[in-house]
Amino acid sequence: MKALVVGASRGIGLALVAEYLDRGWHVVATTRGRGDEGLQALEQERLRVVVADVNDAEAPAAIADAVGVEPLDLLVHSAGVLGDAETPAGRLTPQDFASVLLTNAFAPLRVIEALADRVAAGGTVAAVSSILGSVGGNGTGGYDVYRASKAALNTLLRCHAVRNPGRCIVAMHPGWVRTAMSGDGASLTPRDSARGIADALAARAGEPGCVFLDWRGRAVDW
Numbered sequence: 001m002k003a004l005v006v007g008a009s010r011g012i013g014l015a016l017v018a019e020y021l022d023r024g025w026h027v028v029a030t031t032r033g034r035g036d037e038g039l040q041a042l043e044q045e046r047l048r049v050v051v052a053d054v055n056d057a058e059a060p061a062a063i064a065d066a067v068g069v070e071p072l073d074l075l076v077h078s079a080g081v082l083g084d085a086e087t088p089a090g091r092l093t094p095q096d097f098a099s100v101l102l103t104n105a106f107a108p109l110r111v112i113e114a115l116a117d118r119v120a121a122g123g124t125v126a127a128v129s130s131i132l133g134s135v136g137g138n139g140t141g142g143y144d145v146y147r148a149s150k151a152a153l154n155t156l157l158r159c160h161a162v163r164n165p166g167r168c169i170v171a172m173h174p175g176w177v178r179t180a181m182s183g184d185g186a187s188l189t190p191r192d193s194a195r196g197i198a199d200a201l202a203a204r205a206g207e208p209g210c211v212f213l214d215w216r217g218r219a220v221d222w
C-alpha cells in the first residue's frame, strides 16, 4: 500500500506518516524544508521525502514526480495554517485573508486535481479539514478566516467529487490536536489523531462519494 501525505514536517501530517509506516505502507511525504527533523527520525526504507511549498506554482508537478508511476492507495493533504484567529474577517487585509484561503482551500485542490490520475481506482483522497469549517455547526463564530477557508475546502472537495463520481473523497476533522496550531491544551496527541484518521479512512476505503468525517469515523455536519 502507498500513501502521499502533503504537509508532513510536523503535527498531524508527521503523525500520519509515522502511522502509515507502522502499518507497513510505503509513504511519500512533503515538507517545505524549514525543519523536518521529525521526518528524518522516521524509518526511511519505505519513506520518500519531497520538498514542496504547496503555494508554489510548481508544487503539484514536483509532488507528482516524487510519487512516480506506482498508484497511490491514499492521498491525504494535511498542510494548513490558522491565520488570524481573533480579527473578524472584514477587518483583515485582503492579503491576509487571501493567503489563508490559498493555503487551506486552493492548494489542497490544486494538488488533488493534479494527482487525481495517480490514485488507484479503489483509492482514497482526503484533506484535513476542520469542524470549524462546518457552516451548519457554527454557533459561536470566531476564527473567521480559518472557518471560511475550511468551508471553502469542503465545497471544493464536493465539486471535485461531482466531477469524479466513482471516487472515495473525505473531508477529515482530526479532532482537537496538540500541535503548534492548537497548543498543549488540546485533547488529542497527534499520534492518537493519526491512528483514528487511518482507521476511519480504512473503514471508508472504496466507498464512492464525498463525506465529512471526524477522526472517530463519525459524520460531521456540513
Ligand SMILES: NC(=O)c1ccc[n+]([C@@H]2O[C@H](COP(=O)([O-])OP(=O)(O)OC[C@H]3O[C@@H](n4cnc5c(N)ncnc54)[C@H](OP(=O)(O)O)[C@@H]3O)[C@@H](O)[C@H]2O)c1
Pocket: 006, 007, 008, 009, 010, 011, 012, 013, 031, 032, 033, 034, 035, 052, 053, 054, 055, 078, 079, 080, 081, 103, 128, 129, 130, 131, 173, 174, 175, 176, 177, 178, 179, 180, 181, 182, 186
Ligand atoms: N491541531 C488541531 O487541533 C487541528 C484541528 C482541526 C484541523 N486541523 C488541521 O490539520 C492540519 C494540520 O495541522 P496541524 O495541527 O498539524 O498544524 P501544524 O503543527 O501547525 O502543522 C502545519 C503543517 O502544515 C505545513 N504547511 C503550512 N503551510 C504550508 C505550505 N505553504 N506548504 C507546505 N506545507 C505547509 C507546515 O509546514 P512547515 O513546518 O514548513 O511550516 C506543517 O507541516 C491543518 O490543515 C489544520 O488546519 C488541525
